[in-house]
Amino acid sequence: MNDLSNVALRDHRCSFSCSPFPPPVTYLLISLFFLGAFVSIFIGIVVRNFIFLVSFLLLSCLVVSFVAWNWVQWRRNKAVVSLFIRSSPDSDLGTASDGQLVKITGIASCGSIALESSYEKATRCIYTSTLLHEHCRLAHAERFSTDFYITDLKLGIGATVKAGSNCNVISLIPETDLVSTTRKSRNLSPHFRKWLQQRNLCLQPETRLLRLQEGYVQEGSCVTVMGTLRTENNGLTIVQPPEIFSTGCLWRRLLFPADIDGLIIALAEKPNIQSSTSLLPNAQV
Template identity: 40%
Template sequence: MLPGGGGEDGKRRDRGASAAYDKDADATTSASAASLNDLCATATGAGTAGAPQPFPRAAAWGVAALLAVGLGVGALVLAAVHSAALLVVAVLLSAAVAAFLLWNAGAAASGRALRRFVDGLPASSLRVAADGQLVKITGFVSCGDISLISSYEKVENCVYTSTLLRKCARWGSMVLNPWNRQSKWKLTHAERFAADFYITDAKSGKRALVKAGHHSKVVPLIDENLLVTTSRDTELSSTLKYWLEERNISSEEAQLIRLEEGYIREGMQLSVIGMLSKKNGDAMILPPPEPLLSGCVLLSCLLPMYFDGIVLRLVDRSYFVPNSGVS
């Protein structure tokens, strides 16, 4: 009870103060919710699904048609003059082009092409970079007005969290062995969130606000740890059961699952690519106004690809434990 009142007047004042407190709490909760950036749509890839592809589909079909014509002509020459040279050349060329396109399609879908581009890009300095320039800033992360807590491990003071739930399936049907290499882990539930945070430039020592919250476009290149892998003989832990119940997922549906989680915690080292804004002496890194094209990675035979938003590339991988999560 608040001081300064008794009887009915005091009770009315208490009720009024409680109502005001509830309104303030609701406003604070709404502000915090508005500060979060729901990135669940980027869970299936590198977050560039809406960007145009570097190799247009019409051009791919055109190349396929030309290769088909070459194979047909080679087959005719083989039948007419019994010389397989042209057919062999056409087959080898078709195989090389198909392998090149498949390699680039896989690299774009997995984010490998963008990772190679980001890793090869030289770091910028907040001291010399100009307003409106596309920059890559590498440094240590600190939380902004709000911080996040990871969904499963409950890691605090995060600026980005990612929790993915996958089910084991093969051609749409459940399989008995989750360790079978032919089994496919299908994403069935995703939780990805980001918030505004600060990054301290390792080159200049200056600090910039990264606008990753408030519905900004963000491309997270963050690896998730494998926390849990279950089989039909696995007894689910109480923590996992509670996590599933909170999301209305039946424990019976969780007999063949993988749970993965990643995060960016305060104090980690991160590379950020975005548009630099300098106003009133304050530096901010904003999403680019339109999708941008990365450069070619010739040594890896990778075509340029588009990225749309602030790119987050984790440099500090001390939390990442590969091949973990056997439960």
């Protein structure tokens, strides 16, 4: 089992403090802006022609809009990574070679370890995430992943996904609001109060706004996985890529590239019930 709780807390802090641009790029843009503003104003005063200044301001507005758009998308739960994996074609496990970066969409089933969600107690999960927000601050996180089995929708070929211990998992699984208090309604259910007490969370719902979110992937769900393929002992295994890889520039969405360091797991559109049932393997990881 892989404990990703600290990663969830780090990602939440990073979404507010980090930027899609390295610090040197940010400092360079600020320096160029002040330099361009100084030159434009100087030319306008000396030559008495403010066309250059107007052009500079228009160009600056475009650059600021471009930067702001990327920053907003950066904060939207890995929007760049989501667009990248949706635009990438599914790989063919029948022809893929060892060490190749692959994207597989298929039906997930539990391995030797099955997870249970923290609040709703959903059983037979391969991934769970429960987040408790206090105002805008993430006060508590419980996020876990484990090794599981995926059956490719294309050919019905099965593979083991090593999302367990020591794996850096990049989750694109959304969380759903389960509990949300407002200024007018701060009464908590007995189940929620018990959940807080079991975790020794000394929060004051009467004076603070709380929001509980939970997301999970149960056995039988359709998921998309992107990682490195390993062929060992006549079996297929998908593991975390050994090196960081880039999404590349997504020019259609005006997005800068993002570096990916880990195994990507995302929800996919679920096929019809008959195909889902037939693709569930009996083997365990």
